[in-house]
Amino acid sequence: MIAIIDYGVGNLFSLSSSLKAVGAKAIITGNAEEIKKADKLILPGVGAFGDAAEKLRKNGLDKIIFQEAKNGKPLMGICLGMQLLFDKSFEYGEHTGLGLIPGEVIPMEGSIPVNLKIPHIGWNSLKFKKASPIFKYIKNGDFVYFVHSFYAENCAESLIASSEYGKEITAAVQNGNVYGCQFHPEKSGTVGLKILKAFCETE
Amino acid sequence: MITKRIIPCLDVKDGRVVKGVNFKDLNDVSSPVELGKYYSDCGADELVFYDITASSDGRKLFSNILKEVASNIFIPLTVGGGINTLEDFDRVLKCGADKVSVNSGAIKNPGLISEAAKRYGDQCVVISSDIKRVDGEFRVFAKGGREDTGMEAISWIKRCVDSGAGEVVVNSIDTDGVKKGFDIEMLKAVCEAVKVPVIASGGAGCAEDFIKLFKEIPDIDAGLAASIFHFGEVKISELKQLLNKNNITVRL
Numbered sequence: 001m002i003a004i005i006d007y008g009v010g011n012l013f014s015l016s017s018s019l020k021a022v023g024a025k026a027i028i029t030g031n032a033e034e035i036k037k038a039d040k041l042i043l044p045g046v047g048a049f050g051d052a053a054e055k056l057r058k059n060g061l062d063k064i065i066f067q068e069a070k071n072g073k074p075l076m077g078i079c080l081g082m083q084l085l086f087d088k089s090f091e092y093g094e095h096t097g098l099g100l101i102p103g104e105v106i107p108m109e110g111s112i113p114v115n116l117k118i119p120h121i122g123w124n125s126l127k128f129k130k131a132s133p134i135f136k137y138i139k140n141g142d143f144v145y146f147v148h149s150f151y152a153e154n155c156a157e158s159l160i161a162s163s164e165y166g167k168e169i170t171a172a173v174q175n176g177n178v179y180g181c182q183f184h185p186e187k188s189g190t191v192g193l194k195i196l197k198a199f200c201e202t203e
Numbered sequence: 204m205i206t207k208r209i210i211p212c213l214d215v216k217d218g219r220v221v222k223g224v225n226f227k228d229l230n231d232v233s234s235p236v237e238l239g240k241y242y243s244d245c246g247a248d249e250l251v252f253y254d255i256t257a258s259s260d261g262r263k264l265f266s267n268i269l270k271e272v273a274s275n276i277f278i279p280l281t282v283g284g285g286i287n288t289l290e291d292f293d294r295v296l297k298c299g300a301d302k303v304s305v306n307s308g309a310i311k312n313p314g315l316i317s318e319a320a321k322r323y324g325d326q327c328v329v330i331s332s333d334i335k336r337v338d339g340e341f342r343v344f345a346k347g348g349r350e351d352t353g354m355e356a357i358s359w360i361k362r363c364v365d366s367g368a369g370e371v372v373v374n375s376i377d378t379d380g381v382k383k384g385f386d387i388e389m390l391k392a393v394c395e396a397v398k399v400p401v402i403a404s405g406g407a408g409c410a411e412d413f414i415k416l417f418k419e420i421p422d423i424d425a426g427l428a429a430s431i432f433h434f435g436e437v438k439i440s441e442l443k444q445l446l447n448k449n450n451i452t453v454r455l
Contacts, residue, residue, distance in 0.1 A: 014299055017277075021277070047324050117398055124205045149325075189278050
C-alpha cells in the first residue's frame with residue numbers, strides 16, 4: 001500500500017489515478033497511523049514552500065515522514081514535495097525543509113539567462129547523472145513535464161538526473177530510499193507512469 | 204531543451220465533442236474520453252477541454268466527463284469555458300484539471316485572476332484572450348468573440364500576467380477559421396510584452412503553418428488547433444516528425 005500524503009496542498013486526483021494505472025494500491029491520507037502502516041510514501045505538493053512546510057509541521061507530519069524515511073521506507077517527493085525534502089528553501093524568505101536530502105532550493109530568477117521564461121513550464125528531456133532504480137524502465141533523453149519557478153542546488157551527491165534550461169536544472173534526486181522528482185511523473189505520459197511503476201517496485 | 208508543445212482543443216457541449224470529428228479508427232468520435240485518449244496516445248503534449256454548455260445540467264455532465272478523461276490521460280489538462288468564480292476553478296480542479304483558462308470571467312471581474320493565482324498558484328491560471336484588429340489596434344473581445352470590450356489587448360494581457368496569470372492563450376479572431384496560418388504579427392506583439400509562456404491559437408490550416416509559427420517567433424511556446432486535428436487533415440504524430448526534421452525541438 002502506498003500512502004499519498006494529504007496535507008491540504010495540491011490536487012491529488014491525477015497522482016492517485018496514475019498509481020492505479022500502474023496497478024498500485026494507493027490511499028490518500030493525512031493520518032499518522034495510515035502513513036506508518038504504508039509500505040511507501042509519496043509527498044506531493046504545489047504552491048509555496050513556506051506554506052507547505054508550515055502545514056506539514058502543524059499536522060506533525062514532518063516528524064513522521066522524517067522518521068519513516070530514516071527507518072528505510074521508500075519515499076518519493078514530487079515537485080514542491082521534492083523541494084520539501086531538502087534542508088532549506090529561499091522561496092520568499094528562508095524556510096526549513098525536512099532535511100532528508102542535503103541541498104537547498106533557490107529561485108530560477110537570477111540564476112538562468114534573462115531571456116528564458118519563468119516558470120519553467122513544459123516538456124524537457126532528462127539527462128541521467130547516476131543510475132537509479134526509478135529509471136529502470138526509461139531511457140536517457142526521455143521527456144517529462146515540468147512546472148516550477150524554484151529549483152534545488154548544491155545537491156550534486158544526490159543528483160540522478162538534470163534538465164537543460166539555460167543551465168543544468170535539478171530534475172531528479174535520490175538519497176538512499178528517498179527519491180525526488182522536480183517534474184510531474186503523473187503528468188508525463190507513459191514515461192512518467194514507468195517512473196511511478198519503478199518506484200512502486202523499490203524495496 | 205524545453206520542447207514546443209502541440210495542443211488539440213476539444214469543444215464539449217452536453218457531454219459530446221462538437222465541431223465534427225472524422226476519425227475512422229475511433230468507434231465514438233464524439234466521446235470526449237475516447238478522443239482525449241486518442242490524442243494523448245498519438246503524441247499531443249497537452250489537452251484543452253472547452254465547456255460550451257449553457258445549462259447547469261450540461262455543466263454537471265461536463266464535470267463527470269472531465270473526471271473520466273482525467274483518470275485516463277496522464278498529460279496536462281487545461282479546462283476553460285464558463286469560469287467566472289473561484290468556485291468554478293475549484294470545481295474543475297477537483298475533477299482533475301491542471302490549469303484553468305479564463306476569458307470573459309476575467310473581463311467581468313479582473314480580480315478573479317489574482318485571487319485564483321493566490322489560491323492555486325500562477326501555473327494554474329491561464330488567460331485566454333480573443334483578439335481582433337479594430338481601428339488599427341488589437342482589441343479584446345468577450346463572449347466568444349461577439350462583443351468588443353473596447354480594451355487594448357496587449358496592455359490587457361500584461362495586466363493579467365501582472366495579476367498572476369502563468370500562461371497566455373492568444374486566439375486571433377482575424378485568422379481563426381481562415382486556415383491561412385497563425386497571426387504572426389499579433390503573436391509577436393504579445394510575446395514581446397510578456398515573459399510567461401504564450402500559446403498560439405487561430406488560423407492553422409496545415410502542418411507548414413506550425414513550422415512558420417515556431418521559426419518566425421522563437422519565443423512562442425505552443426500551437427493550439429481544433430478542426431485540422433479533428434478532421435485528420437493534420438496528424439499530430441506526423442506534424443511532430445516534420446517539426447523535428449525542421450530542427451524544432453518537440454517531444455517524439
